[in-house]
Amino acid sequence: MFEGWSEYFFMIGSSAAALIGLMFIVITLTAGRDRSEIERGKKLYTSPIVWHLSVILVLSGAAIAPAVSAKLFAVASGGLGILGLAMSVRVAIGIIRIPFASDPRFDAFWYGIAPTIVYVGLTAAAIGILNACAWAPGAVAADLMALLLLSIHAEWDLVTYLAPRASQVGENKEP
Numbered sequence: 030m031f032e033g034w035s036e037y038f039f040m041i042g043s044s045a046a047a048l049i050g051l052m053f054i055v056i057t058l059t060a061g062r063d064r065s066e067i068e069r070g071k072k073l074y075t076s077p078i079v080w081h082l083s084v085i086l087v088l089s090g091a092a093i094a095p096a097v098s099a100k101l102f103a104v105a106s107g108g109l110g111i112l113g114l115a116m117s118v119r120v121a122i123g124i125i126r127i128p129f130a131s132d133p134r135f136d137a138f139w140y141g142i143a144p145t146i147v148y149v150g151l152t153a154a155a156i157g158i159l160n161a162c163a164w165a166p167g168a169v170a171a172d173l174m175a176l177l178l179l180s181i182h183a184e185w186d187l188v189t190y191l192a193p194r195a196s197q198v199g200e201n202k203e204p
Contacts, residue, residue: 030099030158031092031166038170041177042089045082048180052079055184058191073123074187077116077140081180084109085173092169099158106169107155113148117141140183147175 031038052075059067088106091097121141124133151172157165 035093038089038092045085049082078183103155103158110148110152117145
């Protein structure tokens, strides 16, 4: 099914694993902040990024694992696609309802709507794999790359939002 794609999936899977590790560093930037703000931010920003990267890691590993059949891969990618779709819609709605940023439409698009589109594509690719469509492996590869690029954008956006504020949290506010 994914003959000739092993290096590609190894590359994006490894990239996703490294970015999951970097999320631990991003989380440290929330030290000293209001606990309720951190919890809302975790649900709407950090957890979805880790989810997207985990989907990439799992499906990349499954794509190069010799024992995974096309049917099993299709079921796994379809299930993860549907779960990702539901999560992304929830994130978009949550960001619009409880805006954290100066432009909640920007965040709703990049953290919710864009991943929703990718997960629709991943679910369609899973159906394509079940039907042995020639385009399906390339569609999975494109969807996972799109998810990786969205995750890189989201991590960068999150770091550039949190890092300048990290020094402000511990500053003495006395005159």
